[in-house]
């Protein structure tokens with residue numbers, strides 16, 4: 578569904594991404610992992626058209642995304658830190674985004690209900706805790722039933738109950754055939770979610786493998802263990 582071809586990006590002297598190639602398909606849940614600053618968020622933002630690559634192309638369902646905006650409607654994005662107009666209420670934010678979309682899709686209100694958004698509608702964004710702001714971001718990412726979900730550290734700041742609800746939702750959407758790209762430093766939480774692992778280091782693609790192959794190659798019992806194995810081997 579998404580093809581990343583020879584993508585490179587520099588910020589001044591820093592090579593944030595170096596000729597990255599990837600093919601991502603429907604029904605996959607891909608963990609995008611790697612050390613701080615390895616280029617994960619930059620890659621996500623290039624897929625979303627928020628950052629322009631210096632070289633290379635992104636294809637969405639075979640079409641080059643350059644100069645094309647419509648594909649973004651098919652992607653739900655949950656940023657690492659959601660930034661919203663501070664003076665607006667949760668209800669106003671939701672109404673505004675529904676208004677911008679104005680399409681006929683029946684909304685997915687599952688997380689809206691589970692996260693108790695109804696009780697928060699009158700609250701101004703600036704009064705929300707970090708975790709509650711994350712809940713608003715999660716609700717928005719899933720609301721329009723996108724075919725692709727890009728979740729950047731989605732459970733960071735969520736309480737354990739909310740994190741569990743979000744994980745259940747991710748599994749449900751993966752099973753319904755969506756493509757899910759997720760970054761997380763909490764390896765144990767990827768265990769039940771992930772079908773494939775993409776590992777970046779210093780902007781380079783070091784590995785793209787199925788979770789099953791990774792476990793059998795490393796002889797580890799869990800995905801978390803095999804990723805630790807991988808990180809240690811790369812570090813030495």
Ligand SMILES: Nc1ncnc2c1ncn2[C@@H]1O[C@H](COP(=O)(O)OP(=O)(O)OP(=O)(O)O)[C@@H](O)[C@H]1O
Nearest residue numbers: 588589591593611612613614615616617618619620
């Ligand atoms: N707009 C920018 N201007 C300058 N440098 C940038 C910019 N955006 C990212 N970088 C740099 O590019 C590198 C990759 O950043 P990126 O945010 O993609 O890393 P990451 O893998 O998502 O890190 P983390 O795990 O900490 O979230 C970092 O060194 C970062 O400082």
